Amino acid sequence: MYELPAFGSDSPIRTHLTGYDLVTKPMLNKGMAFSERERDVFRLHGLLPPHIGTIDEQIERRLRVMRAFNTDFERYAFLRDLQDTNETLFYAVLIRHFDELLPLVYTPTVGEGCQHFSEIWRKPRGLFLSYPNRHRIREILSDSRFDHVRVIVVSDGERILGLGDQGAGGMGIPIGKLSLYTGCAGIHPDLTLPILLDVGTNNHERLTNPLYIGWRHERIVGAEYDVFVEEFVSAVIERWPNVLLQWEDFAGSNASRMLAKYRDRLCTFNDDIQGTAAIAASTLLAAINVTGIPLTHQRIAVLGAGSAGCGISSLLLRVMVDAGLNEEQARKAFFLVDRNGLLLEGMEGITPAQTPFVQQRDVVKDWSLGKPDQIGLFDVVRNAKPTVLIGVSGQTGAFTEPVVREMAQNVERPVIFPLSNPTSRSEATPQQLIEWTDGRALIGTGSPFAPVQWHDRRFDIDQTNNSYIFPGVGLGVLAAGAKRVTDAMFMVAGKVVADMSPTVSDPHGRLLPPVDQLRAVSVAVARAVAIQAQADGVADVCDEATLDKRIQAIVWEPRYRPYELVVA
Numbered sequence: 001m002y003e004l005p006a007f008g009s010d011s012p013i014r015t016h017l018t019g020y021d022l023v024t025k026p027m028l029n030k031g032m033a034f035s036e037r038e039r040d041v042f043r044l045h046g047l048l049p050p051h052i053g054t055i056d057e058q059i060e061r062r063l064r065v066m067r068a069f070n071t072d073f074e075r076y077a078f079l080r081d082l083q084d085t086n087e088t089l090f091y092a093v094l095i096r097h098f099d100e101l102l103p104l105v106y107t108p109t110v111g112e113g114c115q116h117f118s119e120i121w122r123k124p125r126g127l128f129l130s131y132p133n134r135h136r137i138r139e140i141l142s143d144s145r146f147d148h149v150r151v152i153v154v155s156d157g158e159r160i161l162g163l164g165d166q167g168a169g170g171m172g173i174p175i176g177k178l179s180l181y182t183g184c185a186g187i188h189p190d191l192t193l194p195i196l197l198d199v200g201t202n203n204h205e206r207l208t209n210p211l212y213i214g215w216r217h218e219r220i221v222g223a224e225y226d227v228f229v230e231e232f233v234s235a236v237i238e239r240w241p242n243v244l245l246q247w248e249d250f251a252g253s254n255a256s257r258m259l260a261k262y263r264d265r266l267c268t269f270n271d272d273i274q275g276t277a278a279i280a281a282s283t284l285l286a287a288i289n290v291t292g293i294p295l296t297h298q299r300i301a302v303l304g305a306g307s308a309g310c311g312i313s314s315l316l317l318r319v320m321v322d323a324g325l326n327e328e329q330a331r332k333a334f335f336l337v338d339r340n341g342l343l344l345e346g347m348e349g350i351t352p353a354q355t356p357f358v359q360q361r362d363v364v365k366d367w368s369l370g371k372p373d374q375i376g377l378f379d380v381v382r383n384a385k386p387t388v389l390i391g392v393s394g395q396t397g398a399f400t401e402p403v404v405r406e407m408a409q410n411v412e413r414p415v416i417f418p419l420s421n422p423t424s425r426s427e428a429t430p431q432q433l434i435e436w437t438d439g440r441a442l443i444g445t446g447s448p449f450a451p452v453q454w455h456d457r458r459f460d461i462d463q464t465n466n467s468y469i470f471p472g473v474g475l476g477v478l479a480a481g482a483k484r485v486t487d488a489m490f491m492v493a494g495k496v497v498a499d500m501s502p503t504v505s506d507p508h509g510r511l512l513p514p515v516d517q518l519r520a521v522s523v524a525v526a527r528a529v530a531i532q533a534q535a536d537g538v539a540d541v542c543d544e545a546t547l548d549k550r551i552q553a554i555v556w557e558p559r560y561r562p563y564e565l566v567v568a
């Protein structure tokens with residue numbers, strides 16, 4: 001159909017498509033920017049208005065239309081449509097206006113996009129692998145359109161942000177994540193493939209919505225689920241032996257089980273566990289530049305001991321051990337609070353991922369508690385006096401005024417990260433945290449928040465989101481030709497982002513580089529990840545200059561290339 005060019009270059013794209021087939025192919029469409037010569041050669045006269053435009057003009061036109069909508073959800077739907085009509089233009093708009101567009105194509109608006117996915121579905125993008133089609137997975141993957149695929153993001157839609165089970169509508173997440181692979185790390189759209197494993201849904205609203213696009217069935221669980229996922233993963237390995245497979249927004253135990261089961265069989269990682277951990281570590285290391293309290297002296301309370309909570313704790317534990325603590329000392333610094341309170345030794349239902357973080361009963365025996373039979377977040381804050389409070393519970397407002405005021409009484413600069421998405425699920429708003437701590441809190445939020453004005457001070461709010469990490473990890477894996485993804489690759493990714501923090505040179509600076517620098521961040525992450533992959537023996541060794549060239553050769557810029565007609 002067409003040949004992928006060398007991405008960094010402006011060499012012509014060779015295609016045999018002409019006329020309507022050409023302008024309706026999103027990856028090739030240039031709209032009115034087709035030149036007079038191309039209109040002659042590719043028989044486009046009449047299909048397009050006579051005006052010859054430029055990409056700059058098209059960006060302005062699209063922005064004007066987008067801004068005229070009343071709601072962000074309408075803007076999301078408009079941008080999705082643009083992506084399915086003219087992908088180059090979509091990415092050109094995204095990259096030039098990251099600040100404005102990131103919250104529209106990603107969290108928080110992508111959450112609504114998933115909730116209303118069935119209402120706005122228009123054109124095929126990615127693959128729905130539904131349970132009734134389980135015998136056809138290999139056939140579906142075999143389509144030659146997918147020959148170039150190098151990165152897959154897969155979800156089963158069960159834990160979409162903090163919004164729960166969205167069934168097939170969860171497809172919005174793989175699409176959004178891969179838009180960031182391209183937008184932030186320059187990975188060409190044709191190398192990416194969003195996949196939704198449609199194993200049913202337990203969301204009653206979706207099941208009873210006549211417009212619901214998914215398989216109308218309760219979720220498949222247990223052995224049937226595992227066999228289905230196994231069928232999917234083995235088909236992926238067979239079709240693309242070197243693909244990078246990212247697991248996204250799987251619920252509870254499935255997330256960690258699948259990671260453990262498959263991480264040695266292919267090049268794979270779980271973004272909610274590993275990507276989130278890396279950016280939480282970056283933001284904490286940046287905060288330490290401000291507070292001056294070394295990592296080895298931090299006490300860390302985490303609300304929500306699921307995928308993200310345990311992933312963050314495991315990575316921080318490793319960083320603490322690297323900083324000089326032994327493992328036992330480091331473990332004592334963690335206070336993980338789940339639905340039934342602080343994780344304690346002997347508690348029922350402790351998962352393997354939670355096990356390293358259960359606190360000894362001895363530690364809490366003299367604590368003063370609100371209720372004798374359960375240790376809640378307030379009790380932990382009052383007694384353990386954490387220096388860091390991280391929220392990954394999906395529970396709106398769970399960082400209450402008493403909790404935050406109590407923390408601020410014990411710590412000069414409380415480090416508080418309400419990381420749950422979307423905005424509506426945040427454990428607290430930055431405005432609240434600043435007011436309740438008299439402007440002393442150091443804040444990172446999962447979703448974007450506007451700057452807060454408090455008295456005569458303005459606080460920019462940093463977005464502690466795995467979007468700082470996974471695009472660069474993907475680029476690094478591709479550049480290195482890595483065969484596996486190691487934990488150390490996430491550790492270095494987190495450290496690189498911390499090294500780019502404005503606080504390195506200015507203790508009053510913001511914690512993270514702003515999101516309009518995500519392209520530079522992703523390249524830096526990619527470099528470090530690729531070098532680590534080589535050090536870990538999961539990629540062939542090459543010198544750094546070669547690596548830089550490989551990264552440059554992969555990074556695709558969204559601009560129109562000239563076309564050459566291939567005559568069959």
Ligand SMILES: NC(=O)C1=CN([C@@H]2O[C@H](COP(=O)(O)OP(=O)(O)OC[C@H]3O[C@@H](n4cnc5c(N)ncnc54)[C@H](OP(=O)(O)O)[C@@H]3O)[C@@H](O)[C@H]2O)C=CC1
Nearest residue numbers: 161162276304306307308338339393394420421446465466
């Ligand atoms: N900023 C970022 O980059 C990221 C943010 N997140 C956000 O973090 C949140 C959690 O994600 P993830 O860890 O994958 O989800 P999980 O479902 O794996 O974990 C959430 C945990 O919170 C527990 N929980 C629920 N209610 C409470 C409560 N009232 N008090 C304490 N714990 C509670 C859950 O228990 P139970 O299972 O019993 O309900 C579960 O163990 C989501 O909102 C997600 O959007 C996730 C990844 C990245």
Ligand SMILES: CC(=O)C(=O)O
Nearest residue numbers: 161249272421465466
């Ligand atoms: C950001 C992300 O991955 C999540 O909220 O699940």
Ligand SMILES: [Mg+2]
Nearest residue numbers: 248249271272
């Ligand atoms: Mg996620």
